[in-house]
Amino acid sequence: MNTAVTERSRGAARPSGGSPPERGRRPPRRRGPSLGARLRRDWQLLLMALPAIGLLAVFHYVPTLGNVIAFQEYNPWDGILGSPWVGLTQFERLLTDPRFWNAVGNTLVIASVQLVFFFPVPIALAILLDSVLSRRMRLVLQSIVYMPHFFSWVLVVTLFQQILGGAGLVSQMLRQNGYAPLEIMTDPDAFLLVVTSQMIWKDAGWGTIIFLAALAAIDQNLYESAAVDGAGRWRRLWHITLPGLRPVIVLLLILKLGDILNVGFEQFFLQRDAFGSGVSEVLDTFIYHQSLVTGNFGAGAVAGLLKGVVGLVLILAANKLAHMMGENGIYRRA
Amino acid sequence: MSTLFDNRRPVWAERPSLPARAAKNTVLAAIAAAVVFPIYVVVLTSLSPASAVNGAGGLVVVPQGISFQAYADLFGGGVVTRAVLVSLGVTAVGTLVSLTATVLAAYGLSRPGSLWHRPLLFTILLTFLFAPGMIPLYLLVSEVGLIDSYWSLILPTAVNAFNLVVMRAFFMNLPGEIADSARVDGASEWTILTRLVLPMSKGVTAVVGLFYAVGYWNAFFNAILYINDNAKWPLQLVLRQYVQQGQQLSSSSVVGDAVQGTASAPNLAIQMAIVVVALVPVTVVYPLVQKHFTKGVIIGAVKG
Structure with missing residues (x-):
């Protein structure tokens, strides 16, 4: 392999004749030019990557090291270098704190409810949208249902309050007609119902994108043959559509399992006072309140570290599972 | 029908x-x-x-x-006017910073066989797997003196690894021959990126730009953590304070001094006007970019 080929390795790694490029094909290992020559060739590319890498280094990798305060009696005046090391004392304290376990329990309950009641909604909605025959109508509907994804949680919670809250539109009409106003926006028993509805309102439409793409990829001839063979609408849905979506569903389900401790944050933070911390405290709001409201940095740091480690294990396990089922997961690169 | x-x-x-x-x-x-x-x-x-x-x-x-009384009151120079300006500024500067860093890195790491691109890409992909944690990040931001600085709303979230991977995948799928011949003719990488690659990537750049811009416009928790001075609050915090939490709007604080003494809109109309102000930029920009969504999301999902 000579230098000319290496210098144009991008062209060389690709089949000639104008066929579509095959991404990620590893260029063959070779004893190429020296480091100096490669630096002279690629220094501009390296320089370009520098700002992003630098930002991630400073705001991702450096603070990750800061997790050592979980093993300290940290206080802000002495800083990381001055605070005393206390081993696992903070862990013991946290693991015997009932408020921590309340937050863990709530997180898991909310995640399960999301999995059961939120996850299927985009699938159903995608099938429904896909069945709309008029292209124009479908685009209009898609534009409408995608939109709330781009609203902030403050905005979504505010809109819900304005319509369903104690002083909201529905309550206002009930009151004018002599009925009691709605109380679901402050009733702890209605908490799961309210937050799940908010999630569906905000993100179910956006969630359809990937399923719509999968639906479009299903071979239309399958439907035609099935119809000719006498399969009705529902049998076609069961035997063609759902199996066609299966890989995407399995993949997203597995990824969701790996992400189970991240149920969202702002949504619960914003409604913690209205519903009470008994039902609405999740791990992230617990960490925030322990550290930055109460000043107990140790508890927050330990809870954050535990959450991060368990989350990492879950993601790795979920990817393993995805690979075992023949899916790509998030980090297997071609 | x-x-x-x-x-x-x-x-x-x-x-x-x-x-x-x-x-x-x-x-x-x-x-x-x-x-x-x-x-x-x-x-x-x-x-x-x-x-x-x-x-x-x-x-x-x-x-x-x-x-239009409610809007006249809001934009009379009080809390909301200032918050809108803060949010617009943070969104504009933040999107510029994010998009620049993302495009540069996505291009810089998109050439197979270039020096060190694998380990560098690996350090970016690794950020998918774990977050640094809220408290250590907070301590870092305060350590480097960014508390109450607008940069605290930009720098910690400036680079999103997902967006970077989406752009890189897109760049790698572009036909490479033109860039190769430009390189042979002695064009710098910067020229190739700005003259050849970016003009072919308008859609994906628009989508990633929108994702960043919406992120900055909607950013709420960053500001809760890092901005103590409520004169520097972005719009989302004002929305929460005066609408979601329903704190009474005293005419002196929300409404500008300019309209003091004149007839003022009802409290509820002003609150709803704040909601509309938070909502409008998103709904205006979104249709312009919408047709590119599927491409962006699918590339991200399939190639990520």
């Missing part, structure tokens, strides 16, 4: 019964209404004169006249 739904039905598909079609159209209309109706009520109330708001005893559903 039904003709809208019935064109282009494949010949083999049976025509659904009338009740089935009616049911489906009702469900679709209900879904669309569930999204649109709250927005409609909020916008209408913000534009209603005091008489309509008082007459309705709250939110206005049926239009009764129009008044």
